[in-house]
Amino acid sequence: MANTIDSIKQKLGTKETITWCPGCPNFLILESVKRTIAELIEESKGKIKQEDFAMSTGIGCHAKIFDYLDISGIYGLHGRTISFAEGIKLGNEKLNVLAFAGDGDTYAEGMEHFIHAFRHNEDITLIVHDNQSFSLTTGQPTPTTQQGYKSKATPQGEKEKPLNPIKLALAAGGKFIARANARNITQTTEILKKAIKHKGFSYVEIVQDCLIFNKEMDNKDSMMYSVENKDKAKAEKLAEEWDYNSKKGKIPIGIIYEE
Amino acid sequence: MRLNILIGGKAGQGINKVSEIVSKTLSSYGWFTFNYRDYQSLIRGGHNFNILSISDKWIASHESKVDGIIALDENTSKIHQKELKKDSFVLTEKGFEDLGINLNVALAGALIKILGIEKKFLLDEIKEQFHNSESLEEAEKGYNSQKQKYSLKKLENKMKIINGNEGITQGAINSNMDHYFAYPMTPATEIIHKFATLSEKNNINVVLPENEIAVINMALGANFSGARAMIGTAGGGFDLMTEALSFQGQSEIPLVVYLASRPGPSTGVPTYTSQDDLDVALRAGHGEFPRIVLAPGDPVECTELINQAFYLSEKFNALSLVLSDKHLAESEYSINKPVHNIIKVIESKRKIPQKNGIIKASSYEHDEHGNTIEDSEGIIKGVQRRLKRYEDIKKEVKKFQMIKIHGNKNSKNLIIGWGSTKGAIIDAINSENLDAKFLQVLYIKPLSDEIKEYIEKSKNVILVENNITGQLGRLIREKTGIKIEEKNRILKYDGRPFTSDELKEEIKKRLK
Numbered sequence: 001m002a003n004t005i006d007s008i009k010q011k012l013g014t015k016e017t018i019t020w021c022p023g024c025p026n027f028l029i030l031e032s033v034k035r036t037i038a039e040l041i042e043e044s045k046g047k048i049k050q051e052d053f054a055m056s057t058g059i060g061c062h063a064k065i066f067d068y069l070d071i072s073g074i075y076g077l078h079g080r081t082i083s084f085a086e087g088i089k090l091g092n093e094k095l096n097v098l099a100f101a102g103d104g105d106t107y108a109e110g111m112e113h114f115i116h117a118f119r120h121n122e123d124i125t126l127i128v129h130d131n132q133s134f135s136l137t138t139g140q141p142t143p144t145t146q147q148g149y150k151s152k153a154t155p156q157g158e159k160e161k162p163l164n165p166i167k168l169a170l171a172a173g174g175k176f177i178a179r180a181n182a183r184n185i186t187q188t189t190e191i192l193k194k195a196i197k198h199k200g201f202s203y204v205e206i207v208q209d210c211l212i213f214n215k216e217m218d219n220k221d222s223m224m225y226s227v228e229n230k231d232k233a234k235a236e237k238l239a240e241e242w243d244y245n246s247k248k249g250k251i252p253i254g255i256i257y258e259e
Numbered sequence: 260m261r262l263n264i265l266i267g268g269k270a271g272q273g274i275n276k277v278s279e280i281v282s283k284t285l286s287s288y289g290w291f292t293f294n295y296r297d298y299q300s301l302i303r304g305g306h307n308f309n310i311l312s313i314s315d316k317w318i319a320s321h322e323s324k325v326d327g328i329i330a331l332d333e334n335t336s337k338i339h340q341k342e343l344k345k346d347s348f349v350l351t352e353k354g355f356e357d358l359g360i361n362l363n364v365a366l367a368g369a370l371i372k373i374l375g376i377e378k379k380f381l382l383d384e385i386k387e388q389f390h391n392s393e394s395l396e397e398a399e400k401g402y403n404s405q406k407q408k409y410s411l412k413k414l415e416n417k418m419k420i421i422n423g424n425e426g427i428t429q430g431a432i433n434s435n436m437d438h439y440f441a442y443p444m445t446p447a448t449e450i451i452h453k454f455a456t457l458s459e460k461n462n463i464n465v466v467l468p469e470n471e472i473a474v475i476n477m478a479l480g481a482n483f484s485g486a487r488a489m490i491g492t493a494g495g496g497f498d499l500m501t502e503a504l505s506f507q508g509q510s511e512i513p514l515v516v517y518l519a520s521r522p523g524p525s526t527g528v529p530t531y532t533s534q535d536d537l538d539v540a541l542r543a544g545h546g547e548f549p550r551i552v553l554a555p556g557d558p559v560e561c562t563e564l565i566n567q568a569f570y571l572s573e574k575f576n577a578l579s580l581v582l583s584d585k586h587l588a589e590s591e592y593s594i595n596k597p598v599h600n601i602i603k604v605i606e607s608k609r610k611i612p613q614k615n616g617i618i619k620a621s622s623y624e625h626d627e628h629g630n631t632i633e634d635s636e637g638i639i640k641g642v643q644r645r646l647k648r649y650e651d652i653k654k655e656v657k658k659f660q661m662i663k664i665h666g667n668k669n670s671k672n673l674i675i676g677w678g679s680t681k682g683a684i685i686d687a688i689n690s691e692n693l694d695a696k697f698l699q700v701l702y703i704k705p706l707s708d709e710i711k712e713y714i715e716k717s718k719n720v721i722l723v724e725n726n727i728t729g730q731l732g733r734l735i736r737e738k739t740g741i742k743i744e745e746k747n748r749i750l751k752y753d754g755r756p757f758t759s760d761e762l763k764e765e766i767k768k769r770l771k
């Protein structure tokens with residue numbers, strides 16, 4: 001089986017030169033995504049093919065995945081990946097649609113689409129590469145950046161408190177809300193598979209650091225623990241456990257809520 | 260013979276019902292009508308009015324002086340007193356005070372009697388529209404309350420009444436559109452309702468996303484994966500879509516946009532009319548990429564040009580914009596010739612994901628697989644491909660009527676106009692058989708080379724537009740180097756359309 005999965009994964013790659021910084025967690029996310037698709041294809045025993053997937057992306061470091069992943073799709077606009085993905089699904093409901101986004105992309109530029117996506121509940125999967133920074137534009141703070149973050153744009157340190165997107169997703173009526181750790185490929189793959197299998201809109205927030213501009217997630221593995229939860233009240237507590245700011249405490253990783 | 264009747268009242272009183280009953284009755288009586296709607300941006304109260312123009316010949320405009328007023332409230336006759344001609348009539352709510360919501364039906368009945376039309380035509384129409392005996396009684400009561408003033412003869416024309424928005428809807432259906440994405444904005448809003456009513460029968464998915472940015476990007480997503488979607492909006496919403504228009508240029512996913520204008524800038528005057536948005540339709544979106552801009556002048560042309568827009572978009576993976584305005588979109592026209600020219604929208608050669616394997620579309624400059632490139636050779640290829648596409652479009656559109664000539668074809672006086680001014684210009688010429696020919700521009704981009712020839716052949720060129728800078732005039736100057744003299748530009752920019760009687764006087768002053 002491993003062999004088949006490897007060969008499918010091989011086909012999911014392209015010949016394009018990868019321009020992410022060496023060691024960028026986006027490589028790990030790409031690997032998780034390839035494994036996810038490969039395993040879904042393999043497990044379906046011929047029912048699902050590579051052509052049955054489509055993606056859309058925003059614009060940013062995360063979005064470069066478009067060039068490195070050989071599935072159909074739209075390399076979209078900053079903040080608009082959700083709309084493109086919803087449209088692709090409306091145009092052909094047989095496609096499995098993945099929307100790749102950045103945190104700046106989703107929580108700043110395209111926030112309206114994020115909130116409404118839960119209500120529209122199109123059967124697509126949103127994957128946010130949350131590196132708590134506008135990286136491709138050289139590291140300005142986004143809505144999930146920690147307080148005090150220093151950048152060329154905020155030499156005195158970021159003043160605002162970060163937004164907690166998991167809480168927001170719950171409030172918006174999300175029916176599949178998960179958080180993944182980019183560094184944990186096995187677990188991220190499991191989460192992504194469940195997200196794609198979920199009927200309706202699924203949202204996976206992947207925390208990653210940006211090696212160049214914001215290494216905020218670098219020393220947090222020890223705070224992380226796994227969850228798989230279907231209880232709404234508990235989901236609200238889980239969402240509160242980490243506020244994207246604190247350096248101590250617990251960070252739940254896994255399915256925070258599935259209805 | 261031509262009459263103009265003003266029907267006024269507060270929003271919610273049902274002045275449109277009066278227009279509808281009367282114009283449909285006249286329609287089955289073989290008479291042509293044109294109904295101009297002047298209403299404010301409010302839901303109840305205020306002062307709204309329609310001018311219903313009636314004629315034994317084809318018309319597509321209204322006049323500024325009226326032969327009668329139907330007043331559903333006191334204000335109406337006060338406000339419009341000065342517009343009355345000599346020997347005119349005023350019908351008020353007096354005598355019908357106890358009717359409540361049926362006041363409009365009674366007044367419609369009264370007007371039909373004044374016009375001298377047999378009662379039967381009224382009652383048939385009322386039966387068609389209402390399914391209760393009360394309305395029938397009130398209509399008859401209204402009819403019986405009046406004396407006949409005119410005696411319109413029965414004519415044999417077969418007609419139907421439609422507005423520009425309905426024309427657009429029909430054209431989209433003729434083109435097998437399957438998704439309509441929109442966010443409400445006057446004067447394009449009505450299209451949402453029309454498609455929603457037709458959705459089941461015609462298999463149309465009407466989608467109202469969170470805003471115009473989502474509207475256009477979703478439509479592009481849907482077209483990418485194989486749908487045939489259209490979007491519709493007005494100026495403000497169109498501005499929000501600008502980035503995605505440019506995305507269309509790069510990704511080459513076909514898209515048809517319906518843009519219905521109202522006076523701007525900004526929120527402007529939401530329920531009134533203007534031709535302010537030609538410039539923005541031509542230029543919105545950064546970067547250099549092809550587009551098609553079409554301007555129908557009546558509901559039949561709306562149907563035909565939306566169809567051509569779909570055809571061209573599909574054939575060339577292009578962006579087609581169809582321009583209208585409040586006046587064309589919402590005024591009601593009598594149509595006596597059906598659309599005969601339905602072009603089959605052929606599926607484009609573009610590849611569809613899943614069906615044709617793995618397909619990529621991109622907002623970055625890209626290679627033939629859709630993957631990002633930055634090398635100069637690749638960029639040059641992309642830029643030239645887009646230019647070449649426009650050259651191909653320019654060749655293809657020659658098979659359509661890019662301009663039309665109306666009026667006196669041998670005249671040396673040439674009037675140039677586009678869009679909703681068509682009706683008033685033609686009616687102005689026809690009313691006194693003016694020595695003028697009217698060149699109507701339907702294709703704004705690409706622009707027909709013939710325009711230059713017509714200008715060069717004429718002695719005197721007059722421009723008519725519903726904006727202050729003469730946007731088509733400027734475009735013609737850009738393309739031909741010919742400037743239409745300042746004094747020969749008839750420009751109106753008070754949010755109101757041209758009336759044919761006023762326009763006729765303006766034209767006459769300038770004829771040579």
Ligand SMILES: Cc1ncc(C[n+]2csc(CCOP(=O)(O)OP(=O)(O)O)c2C)c(N)n1
Pocket residue numbers: 058059060061062063077078101102103104105106129131133134135136137142
């Ligand atoms: C409308 C628009 N505004 C700004 C930009 C410039 N821009 C390109 S990438 C980027 C930041 C992306 O940040 P994020 O979405 O967090 O992705 P990351 O690069 O961190 O992966 C911005 C602002 C753009 N492409 N489009």
Ligand code: SF4
Pocket residue numbers: 019020021024025026061131135136209210211212213
């Ligand atoms: S800037 Fe940051 S997010 Fe972008 S590629 Fe480099 S490490 Fe990755």
